Amino acid sequence: MKRLNRNQGEHIYNKNEEPRIGVYVCHCGLNIGGSVDCEAVAKYASKLLGVVHTEHQLYTCSEPGQEKIKQDIVEHKLNRIVVAACSPRMHEPTFRSCIKAAGLNQYLMEMANIREHCSWVHLHEKPEATEKAEDLVGMAVARARLLSPQEEIEIPVLRSALVIGGGVAGIQAALDLADSGYGVIIVEKEPSIGGRMAQIDKTFPTMDCSICILAPKMAELGRHPKIKLMTLTEVTGINGYVGRFSVTVKHKARYVKDDCSSCHECVEVCPQHAPNEFDIGLATRKAIYLPFAQAVPSTYLIDMDLCLNKNGVRVCEKCVDACERKCIDFNDTDSEEAFEVGTIIVASGVDVFDASEIPQYLYKKAPNVITSLEFERMINAGGPTHGRLIRPSDHETPKSVAFIQCIGSRSSKTNPYCSNVCCMNTIKDSLLIKEHWPDTEIKVFYIDIRAFGKGFEDLFQRAKLSGVRFIRGLPGEIVQLKNGNLKLLGEMTLMNELYDIETELVILSIGIKPAAGSSDLRKYLSLSITGGGFFMVAHPKLKPVDTSIRGVFLAGCAEGPKDIKESVTQASAAASRANIIMHRGSVAVEAITARVKEENCTGCGACVRVCPYQAIYLNDEKKAVVVDAACMGCGTCGAECMYEAITMRHFTDEQILAQIDAFSEHGPEKKILAFNCNWCSYAGADFAGVSRMQYPPEVRIIRTMCSGRVSTRFIEHAFSRGVAIVLISGCHIGDCHYINANTFTEKRYNHMRKIMKQGGLDIDRLHLVWISASEGQRFQEKVEELKRKLMSVPSIEIRKGIRYFKERKEKSKKLIPKTREPAHVRDT
Amino acid sequence: MSGTPELFNRKDFYRCLQCAICTGSCPAARVIEGFNPREYILKYILYGEQEELLKSDMIWCCTTCQICQERCPHGIDISGFLIHIMNLAAERGNLPEEILKEIRLIAETGRSIKPTAHTVRIREELGLKALEQPDTEEIRNILREAGLKGMLDQK
Numbered sequence: 003m004k005r006l007n008r009n010q011g012e013h014i015y016n017k018n019e020e021p022r023i024g025v026y027v028c029h030c031g032l033n034i035g036g037s038v039d040c041e042a043v044a045k046y047a048s049k050l051l052g053v054v055h056t057e058h059q060l061y062t063c064s065e066p067g068q069e070k071i072k073q074d075i076v077e078h079k080l081n082r083i084v085v086a087a088c089s090p091r092m093h094e095p096t097f098r099s100c101i102k103a104a105g106l107n108q109y110l111m112e113m114a115n116i117r118e119h120c121s122w123v124h125l126h127e128k129p130e131a132t133e134k135a136e137d138l139v140g141m142a143v144a145r146a147r148l149l150s151p152q153e154e155i156e157i158p159v160l161r162s163a164l165v166i167g168g169g170v171a172g173i174q175a176a177l178d179l180a181d182s183g184y185g186v187i188i189v190e191k192e193p194s195i196g197g198r199m200a201q202i203d204k205t206f207p208t209m210d211c212s213i214c215i216l217a218p219k220m221a222e223l224g225r226h227p228k229i230k231l232m233t234l235t236e237v238t239g240i241n242g243y244v245g246r247f248s249v250t251v252k253h254k255a256r257y258v259k260d261d262c263s264s265c266h267e268c269v270e271v272c273p274q275h276a277p278n279e280f281d282i283g284l285a286t287r288k289a290i291y292l293p294f295a296q297a298v299p300s301t302y303l304i305d306m307d308l309c310l311n312k313n314g315v316r317v318c319e320k321c322v323d324a325c326e327r328k329c330i331d332f333n334d335t336d337s338e339e340a341f342e343v344g345t346i347i348v349a350s351g352v353d354v355f356d357a358s359e360i361p362q363y364l365y366k367k368a369p370n371v372i373t374s375l376e377f378e379r380m381i382n383a384g385g386p387t388h389g390r391l392i393r394p395s396d397h398e399t400p401k402s403v404a405f406i407q408c409i410g411s412r413s414s415k416t417n418p419y420c421s422n423v424c425c426m427n428t429i430k431d432s433l434l435i436k437e438h439w440p441d442t443e444i445k446v447f448y449i450d451i452r453a454f455g456k457g458f459e460d461l462f463q464r465a466k467l468s469g470v471r472f473i474r475g476l477p478g479e480i481v482q483l484k485n486g487n488l489k490l491l492g493e494m495t496l497m498n499e500l501y502d503i504e505t506e507l508v509i510l511s512i513g514i515k516p517a518a519g520s521s522d523l524r525k526y527l528s529l530s531i532t533g534g535g536f537f538m539v540a541h542p543k544l545k546p547v548d549t550s551i552r553g554v555f556l557a558g559c560a561e562g563p564k565d566i567k568e569s570v571t572q573a574s575a576a577a578s579r580a581n582i583i584m585h586r587g588s589v590a591v592e593a594i595t596a597r598v599k600e601e602n603c604t605g606c607g608a609c610v611r612v613c614p615y616q617a618i619y620l621n622d623e624k625k626a627v628v629v630d631a632a633c634m635g636c637g638t639c640g641a642e643c644m645y646e647a648i649t650m651r652h653f654t655d656e657q658i659l660a661q662i663d664a665f666s667e668h669g670p671e672k673k674i675l676a677f678n679c680n681w682c683s684y685a686g687a688d689f690a691g692v693s694r695m696q697y698p699p700e701v702r703i704i705r706t707m708c709s710g711r712v713s714t715r716f717i718e719h720a721f722s723r724g725v726a727i728v729l730i731s732g733c734h735i736g737d738c739h740y741i742n743a744n745t746f747t748e749k750r751y752n753h754m755r756k757i758m759k760q761g762g763l764d765i766d767r768l769h770l771v772w773i774s775a776s777e778g779q780r781f782q783e784k785v786e787e788l789k790r791k792l793m794s795v796p797s798i799e800i801r802k803g804i805r806y807f808k809e810r811k812e813k814s815k816k817l818i819p820k821t822r823e824p825a826h827v828r829d830t
Numbered sequence: 831m832s833g834t835p836e837l838f839n840r841k842d843f844y845r846c847l848q849c850a851i852c853t854g855s856c857p858a859a860r861v862i863e864g865f866n867p868r869e870y871i872l873k874y875i876l877y878g879e880q881e882e883l884l885k886s887d888m889i890w891c892c893t894t895c896q897i898c899q900e901r902c903p904h905g906i907d908i909s910g911f912l913i914h915i916m917n918l919a920a921e922r923g924n925l926p927e928e929i930l931k932e933i934r935l936i937a938e939t940g941r942s943i944k945p946t947a948h949t950v951r952i953r954e955e956l957g958l959k960a961l962e963q964p965d966t967e968e969i970r971n972i973l974r975e976a977g978l979k980g981m982l983d984q985k
Contacts, residue, residue: 362855362901412847413903449849478854478901492854495868500853500860 021052021147024080025139026071027116028062028087034121035060039132043086043116046136050143054078062087063096071097072104081106082146086114086139089688090705091680107151109593109652114142118691119703123782130699137665137673137702144664145657152593152651157631159245159553160344161584164189166237166523169197170566171558171573172349173219178577179347180228184584187230187341188223189237189251191519194297195220197351198559201280201375203382205566206430207457212566213384217296224298233299236519238338240346240526243634244553244589247343255334257290257304262329264292264300268321274308278386281379285386290321290330295384304330345553345580348537349573350523352514352559355410355417362479363406363510369395370486371508373409374427381434391435393507395486400506402443403435404490406476411513412449419534421513422563425452428511429461432470444470445503447477447492455565473501480508514563527554528739530682530775536562538776547576550681550775551739552589555579594635594652594707596628602647609639609648612710614741636740637711641750653706659719661704666723671800674701674727674788675720679709679744682733683773683781690778697782698789701729708732710743714754717768721758722807726795727767727788731781734772744772761806764799766791838910845904846871852898852908858891865891867898867908874911884919887926892916921977930981937973937982940964 025047029035044058055078059067062085074080083106085097090113098108116135124131161184165176168190176188188195199205200220202212223229234254242248268290277283280293287293289308292300310318311332322330357365357373364371370393372380383389393400405428411421425448432444451472453462466472477492483504490503516535524531529549530538537556540548547555555576558569583589596609596618605624617632618639626639626647640648646655665675678684684705690697706712709732720728730751738744751770758765771784853859853868865888873880883889889912898908919925925933936942945961953960973982 408847408849408903414845415903415905449847475850475854478851478856478897491860493850493859493866493868495848495850498866498869 019081021082022055022078022080023050023053023082023084023143023146024055024071024074024078025050025053025057025084025086025143026062026067027056027058027135027139028067028085029058029060030062030087030117030121031060034087034117034135037121037125037128037131038116038135039128040135042132043135043139047084047086047139047143050140052082052147053143055080063093068096068100071100075101075104075106081110082149083111084114084139084142084146085111086116086135086142088117089113089115089119089684089691091685091688092118109152110146110149112142112146112149114138115688115703115705118688120699122691122694123697124699125694125696127699134699134702137668140664140667141661141702141704144660148654148657148660149652154590154593155630156588156590157245158588159583159586160342161185161587162187162343163345163347163580163584164247164249164343165347165349167197167349167351167517167558167560168192168195168223168231168233169349169351169558169569170199170216170219171351171560171569172197172347173216173223174570174573175347175349175557175577175580176229177219177223177226178574179580180223180226182577182581183228184581185228185230186226187232187249187343189235190231190233191236192293193234193256193303194293194299195223195231195233196294196297199566200294200296202378203385204430204434206426207455207461209430209433213296213382220296220298231299232339234303237523237526242342244551244583245344247346247553248340249343249346250338250340253337253339255306255336256301257306257309257331257334258302259329259331260299260301261327262301263327264302265326267324267326268302268330271320271324273318273320274310276305276308281386282373282376284376284379302329344584345555346527347555347557347573347576347580348523348527348529348549348560349557349576350517350520350560352563353517355421355513355515357409357510357512359416360409363409363477363508364480364482364488365510368480368482368486368488368508369393370400370482370488370506371480371510373510373512374405374424374431375512377431377509381431381438389438391438391507393486398506399439400442402505403432403445403507403509404488404503404505405432405444405446405509405511406490407446407448407511408476409510409512410515417513417515417534419563420452422452423565424511424513425450426455426458426461426565428509429453429465429470431509432465433461433468436465436468436470440468443505445505446470446472447490448472448474449476455567475501514559516560520560525736527551528681528733528737528741529554530685530737532562532776534562536560547572547579550685553580553583592635592652594650595630595633596635596637596639597649597651598626598628599647599649600625602645604645604647606644608642608644612638612642612743612746614638614738614743634740636708636743637706638708638740638743638746641711641713642746650711653711655713655715658704658706658716662716662720662723662725665702665704666720666725670720670723670725671795671797672700672726672792674729674785674792675725676701676703676729676731677706677709677712677716678703678773679711679732679739680705680707681739682737682775683709683731683771685775686731686773686777686781688778689776690781693778695778695782697785700789700792701785708738708740708743709747710738710740712747712750714750714757717754718757718807718810721763721767721803722811724800724804726792726800727769729769729771729784729788731771731773731784734774737772737774757810761802761810763803763806764795767795767799767803838907838914842904842906843871843875843911846875846906847903848872849903851901851903852906855897855901857895857897858893862888862891864888867892867912870912870915871906871908879915879918883915884922885924889915889919890926890929917977920981923980925981933973933978933981937970938966940966940969 027040027044040058044056048056102108165188180186239250272288274289275286278287379385410416475495477490481489557573557576637650640650732744755765892912896909
């Protein structure tokens, strides 16, 4: 195949030029071709208005596939391209750059999603899937006819990053970015960085001392000239977008100035005691304390809930007197700070499962039942027992120990996922006990041992060789005996035998769950979450550290349970991804922002009121003006404007109405029209496709950036064309990617139902559902529900709707000034 | 498979991890060798409803105390499953002799324990009113509806 020269065939868009559309139907191997007759779809497309060339290819995204498009653009003078293939969330950038290379503006391309939304969800209904694919292509062609070229603007990116969380992932990401020369602010809510890794004694599978390998990194971060470390600090708000995020944080008062030399004199004299959080309450600390020896910063802090000096009343000044450097400052107060950064790395980490949620294992009831994290502190030389393993009841070293696995994990009642680290952690812990006290009898009660990583299987074998007994089958219950010993009652499944085993100490191998503060972060950043509450990545295979928000990346356990090595790997990857954006210094913003048709604008200010970004204002002549850099393109203003004075570039009213027209050309009374927002619901429907969740083929989806774009005009138009059921779908309230634009969706939906009620129509023909990017099943269930509804909509009801909304349209025409341009080629 | 209502959700069974907490918690398994709810679930997942299980005397050892499902990490309705199996077995007449005796007693007298001369005397002494004869025809109808038709009429 002849390769195209980049500049060859460059042609400039001419407004009066008739559309010459090329349609490319992709088989995607058998992914689409298996359940859609692609040849028939291509044939169908060739008859559509404006289509001058069609192809059906095995893989359109392949190099030859793309070359063919480029050649055809030149050869057939194509000026619009429709690719019927996978989700635009997957390959829109590919085909945009493809047509751009052939000299066409990249916005003159439209995709019909016949894979995720069609072939994959109707695997066993070939005729219906083919018919649906034809509809989707018809809708895409209708829209393509009205596409116009757009120019993207570049916005500058600040060369600084925020890292949220000071565990090993956050530390690694901050160091990588700072070493690359960017300014980094790292925020940690605890008094010291270090996270979970600082609490652990040894690491698997190499048995390295955890704090020994972490402390140098902590210290390096503490003194790095490019890093600003904020401990006892929490993020309280994030606004803005890639390149310029505005962040506000709250610093909790430390009451000790950073002149502190960690001399310990203050601690000696402080009279107040409390359980030490770092040792999970196994030891005590004073009201003035350092969380642990290697803490960074090594500045002490005062726990004001414990200190005797409250609300400015001084009753004790022992620490003040003891401090030679005069670092103690009782006048210190909480403070707030705001700053701007270009990129954000979320490394908010995990909390551990609370074992007392499983009552039959007696945690917090029997003293000799402890958790794996408590064990880590005990076996650690710097811990409360200086490395001696003891039974809490009598401080004796136990001669027998039982580990119980999967505490809180793999259960629909607690954490539904596997916590990933507990198996290897237990194996490591059992070896540590054997190393110090070889005669200890150790039994591990498990369901499955997951030793999947490099070197893990070897460690498992080592544990077995050293005498650790692995018993398949968790105890049903634990009984505490008078001498403090514990009796485990259960079944060994591999022997079909019941057991009744007495042991001196039980260690519950607790799972991990998302950090408590992560739900706030999720709101500030509009991030999606997956089943277990962990943050969702943009693509599970190919974008494993990106989020769906540009410029925001994930590292460590915030994304899902993982061990130290994986956390560090991901942190470096996230830093590298952030580096790409910051190194370039600018990012292109999609040309989808709002434009005002001044001649239509009446200056009513409705758009100003609904804009989530205050990106619209009224000028002195009472005309709306859009601030391009602030507009994110949600389209809520366009939906709100009664006078059609706002054009949403690339998602114009005309384009969407044309899609509805194409949809309703064939049997609209038997179909469901869905509007899905790009970020949550469209992605949710994609997820249903990727997971092959089968649902009725009657539904066709129109993509808008936000559900707030869905104007009542679209819904009225659909019903006036005889569409049976309309579904609007967006992100959950509070999760909207455009702050609160979906609250206007809800208002319009309620308003629309009122209008329908006034017309005596069945209001149940209009539905609204919130579907997040991970809720494919919810979409599937909704479509199934609507299919049942569809069967019960009588034709008299449809006709009534057509009549009612046509009348309304006639009436409303009088409202709108007559300046509206007719769409230049409008298929009716 | 039959007209008896299912008291459990089949889909749930595929969540079973074979963690053995059910059998480990089961008071019946502790005293009766061979009674093993975990194994019943496994066999059900692998082979479906089996004749072998419907004929087994063992299933009647379940006391439906429900501790198994209370502790099951996925809340699988194990008691509901065993009751379902017992219902199917009863429908086919696979009832242990002891239980059959009990059913017949209820069908004939309307009571699970026959009043003896002793109990009648005690009631008199305590001034309680004399026991009435329950409507055995109605009780028989209820038992028939409950799927024990064959059992009652075969005699």
